[in-house]
Amino acid sequence: MNSSEAVNIQNNKKPAYSPIKWAEKACEALMAKFEPELLPPDRFHYHQGVFLSGMEKCWKETQNSKYYGYLKRWVDSQVLTDGSIKKHKPDELDDIQPGVLLYNLYEQTGDERYKNALHYLVPLLKSWKTNASGGFWHKEHYPNQMWLDGLYMAGPIAVQFGKAFDANEYFDMMTYQAILMAKHTKDPVTGLLYHGWDETKEASWADPETGLAPEFWGRAIGWYPVALLEMFEHLPEDHKDKAALVEILQDLLIALINYQDPATGLWYQVVDKGDEPDNWLENSCTALYVHAIAKAVRFGYLDAKYLEYAWKGYQGVIDTLKFDDKGNVVIGQICIGTGIGDYAHYIARPTSENDLHGAGAFILMCVEMSQAAEAG
Numbered sequence: 001m002n003s004s005e006a007v008n009i010q011n012n013k014k015p016a017y018s019p020i021k022w023a024e025k026a027c028e029a030l031m032a033k034f035e036p037e038l039l040p041p042d043r044f045h046y047h048q049g050v051f052l053s054g055m056e057k058c059w060k061e062t063q064n065s066k067y068y069g070y071l072k073r074w075v076d077s078q079v080l081t082d083g084s085i086k087k088h089k090p091d092e093l094d095d096i097q098p099g100v101l102l103y104n105l106y107e108q109t110g111d112e113r114y115k116n117a118l119h120y121l122v123p124l125l126k127s128w129k130t131n132a133s134g135g136f137w138h139k140e141h142y143p144n145q146m147w148l149d150g151l152y153m154a155g156p157i158a159v160q161f162g163k164a165f166d167a168n169e170y171f172d173m174m175t176y177q178a179i180l181m182a183k184h185t186k187d188p189v190t191g192l193l194y195h196g197w198d199e200t201k202e203a204s205w206a207d208p209e210t211g212l213a214p215e216f217w218g219r220a221i222g223w224y225p226v227a228l229l230e231m232f233e234h235l236p237e238d239h240k241d242k243a244a245l246v247e248i249l250q251d252l253l254i255a256l257i258n259y260q261d262p263a264t265g266l267w268y269q270v271v272d273k274g275d276e277p278d279n280w281l282e283n284s285c286t287a288l289y290v291h292a293i294a295k296a297v298r299f300g301y302l303d304a305k306y307l308e309y310a311w312k313g314y315q316g317v318i319d320t321l322k323f324d325d326k327g328n329v330v331i332g333q334i335c336i337g338t339g340i341g342d343y344a345h346y347i348a349r350p351t352s353e354n355d356l357h358g359a360g361a362f363i364l365m366c367v368e369m370s371q372a373a374e375a376g
Contacts, residue, residue, distance in 0.1 A: 014318065014319075014321060018370065018373065019314070019366045019367070019369040019370040019372075019373055020058070020061055020062060020366065020367065020370035022318065022321075022329070022362075022366045023054070023058045023061075023362075023363045023366035023367050023370065024058060024062065024064070025328075025329040026054075026329055026331065026359050026362050026363050026366070027054075027055050027058055027067055027070075027363060028328065029328040029329045029330070029331075029354055029359070030051060030354060030356070030359050031066075031070055032326070032328055033328075033354060038051070038052075038074050038356065042086070042087050043087050043088060043089075043095070044078045044079075044085045044086065044087065044088035044095055044098050044099075045088070045094055045095055045097075045098065046094045046095070046097040046098060046152075046153055046357070047337075047355075047356040047357055048074060048098055048356060049097040049098030049099075049100065049101065049360075050097070050152075050356065050357050050360035050361070050364075051356040051357070051359050051360035051363070052071040052074060052075075052098070052101055052360075053100060053101065053360060053364070054359070054360040054361075054362070054363030054364045054367065055067050055070065055071050055363060056068075056071055056101060056104055057363070057364065057367040058363055058366075058367055059071070061367055061370060061371075068108075071101060072105060075098075075101055075102065075105060075114075078098070079102070079113055079114065079117045080113070081113055082113065082116065083112070083113045083114070083115070083116025083117040083119070083120055084117070084120060085117065085120070085121070089139075089140075090124055091129075091139065091140035092138075092139045092140065093136065093138055093139070093150045093153035093154050094139070094153055096121055096122075096124065096125070096153055096154050096157060097152065097153040097154070097157065099117065099118060099121040099122065099157050100156055100157040100160065100230075102114040102115075102117050102118050102121075103118070103160055103164060106118070118157075118161060118164075118165075119165075121157070122157060122158055122161040122170065125154060125158055125170075125173065126173075129143070131144040131146065131198075131199040131200070132144075132199055132200075133180060133184075133199055134176065134180065135177065135180050135181065135184075135197075135199070136150055136154065136177055138150045138196070142203070143200075143202075144198050144199050144200045144202070144203075145196055145197070145198045145203055145340075146180070146181055146184070146185075146196060146197050146198075146199075147195065147196040147220065147340070148181065148185065148193055148194075148195060148196065148220040148221060148223055148224045149219075149220050149223040149224075150177075150181075151174075151177060151178055151181060151223065151224055151227040151228070152223035152224070152226060152227040152230075154174065154177070155174045155177065155178060155227045155228070155230065155231045156227055156230035156231055156233075156234075158170040158173060158174045159171060159174050159230075159231040159234045159235050160233075160234045162234065163234040163235075164234075171235055171236065171239055172241075174231060175231075175235070175239065175240075175241035175242075175245060176241070178224075178227070178228060178231070178241075178245055178248070179241060179244060179245065179248070181193075181197070181224070182224075182248045182252075184197040184199075184211075184212070185197050185212065185213075186248075186251075186252075187216070190216070190255060190258075190259075190272055191251055191252065191254070191255025191258075192216040192221060192252070192255055192256070192259075192271055192272060193216065193220075193221050193224060193252065194212045194213045194214075194215070194216060195213040195215060195216070195217040195220040195221075195340045196212075196213040196220075196340045197210075197211050197212055197213070198211045199211055203340070205340045205341055205342070213340045214341075214342050214343070215270050215273075215341075215342065215343055215346060216270060216271040216272050217269070217270065217271070217338065217340075217346055218267055218268065218269050218270070218271050218282050218284070218285030218286075218335070219282070219284050219285045219288065219335060219338070219357075219361075221252075221256070221271060221285065221289075222284070222285045222287075222288025222289055222292070222361070223288065224252065225249055225252055225253060225288075225289075225292035225296070226288050226291060226292050226364070228245055228248070228249050229249070229292060229295045229296065229299065231245075232245075232246075232299065246301055249292075249296060249301055250296070250301055250302060253289075253292060253293050253296055253302060253306070254302075254306075256271070256289050256293075257293075257306070257309050259271050259272055259274065260289075260309055260312065260313060261274060261281060261316075264281055264316045264319070265286075265309075265312035265313045265314075265315055265316030265317075266281040266282070266283070266286045266313065266316040266317065266320075266333075267281070267282065267285050267286045267289060267313070268280065268281055268282065269281075269282045269285070269335060269346055269347065269349070270343055270346050270347065271285070273343065276343075276347075278347050279347060280333075280347070281316075281333060282333055282334070282335050282351075283317050283320060283331060283332065283333040283334055283358060283361075283362070284334045284335060284357060284358040284361040284362070285335075285361075286313050286316060286317055287313075287317055287358075287361035287362045287364065287365035288361050288364070288365070289313060290310045290313040290314050290317070290365045290368070290369065291361070291364045291365045291368045291369075293306055293307070293309060293310040293313075294307060294310040294365075294368045294369055294371075294372045295368050297310070297372070298368070298371060298372065298375065307372060310369065310372065311369070311372075314365060314366075314369050317331075317362065317365065320332060320333055330353050330354060331353065331354055331358055331359055331362050332351065332352075332353045333351055334351055334352050334353065334355050334357075334358030335349050335350075335351060335352075335358075336349060336350050336351065336352050336355065337357070
């Protein structure tokens with residue numbers, strides 16, 4: 001940090017950083033918080049995975065070797081020499097997601113343990129427990145429940161595995177999951193997706209007629225389009241389900257724009273209830289929506305006019321940032337990890353600062369907006 005930056009921060013005036021610089025500032029703040037290993041250090045879990053996925057994209061954009069070194073150290077602390085995972089829960093989708101980091105490490109190093117770890121993790125999906133319609137249980141102890149974020153946990157890693165290792169069955173497996181999820185969680189009135197669906201209607205939160213969760217929770221909705229766009233990077237263009245999934249993506253992102261807060265550019269914790277006095281604006285869902293809108297424009301799935309909403313959301317998040325006494329950026333207004341519940345449940349959830357999935361969402365947003373800025 002130079003002297004003018006330090007003075008600005010002391011005066012609580014934000015530096016005019018570029019999007020990629022903000023991504024780097026977030027990486028550095030989390031590296032300082034969790035050196036030498038991310039917490040919790042003894043589990044292979046998506047909290048670490050989403051943050052490091054953001055860091056990996058930041059490394060690809062900047063080629064700053066310290067980011068690559070940091071994420072490699074964490075993976076190496078979790079993946080043993082034979083490719084087995086030190087500690088994870090093989091019946092929870094959340095503990096599949098960090099495996100997406102293994103592809104780049106294998107490409108960079110040629111170390112067979114990364115390949116072996118992929119060949120352990122991804123085939124777990126072939127025997128995954130499913131509901132009667134074939135939808136993946138989110139976790140062993142949530143029988144028959146499909147959660148939106150499950151697509152982010154399993155979709156990108158499985159589709160990339162299909163491409164990398166000529167295992168086409170994973171293309172059909174994950175497009176089926178994505179379509180099934182959208183079919184049952186999409187609300188025809190708002191165009192939004194409910195947080196989850198229980199086909200048996202036995203979950204405490206499930207609507208007795210539809211099996212649906214009661215609300216549209218911000219971050220859960222965000223994982224779904226982010227996952228689709230990651231999947232599209234590896235799914236064959238001519239796959240039988242691609243067109244249907246593109247339409248689902250487009251409809252969802254356009255629907256979300258209707259709920260962006262016009263004053264701040266942010267989205268609400270419970271997306272469609274911004275008029276409720278106790279609802280609050282949440283940064284991680286906003287970051288995921290911004291990332292998805294901008295990436296959909298870059299890939300040609302949305303018209304460039306939609307970048308206006310992405311930039312407004314991006315600036316809204318930047319406007320909330322603070323700095324600590326060491327000059328590290330502080331990302332706040334992040335809902336902590338949250339299960340499915342009613343409106344009061346979501347509204348009462350605590351917020352955190354610089355938590356892993358919030359910082360990961362922020363970095364994903366900033367790297368994508370950097371590419372939008374470069375494209376003009």
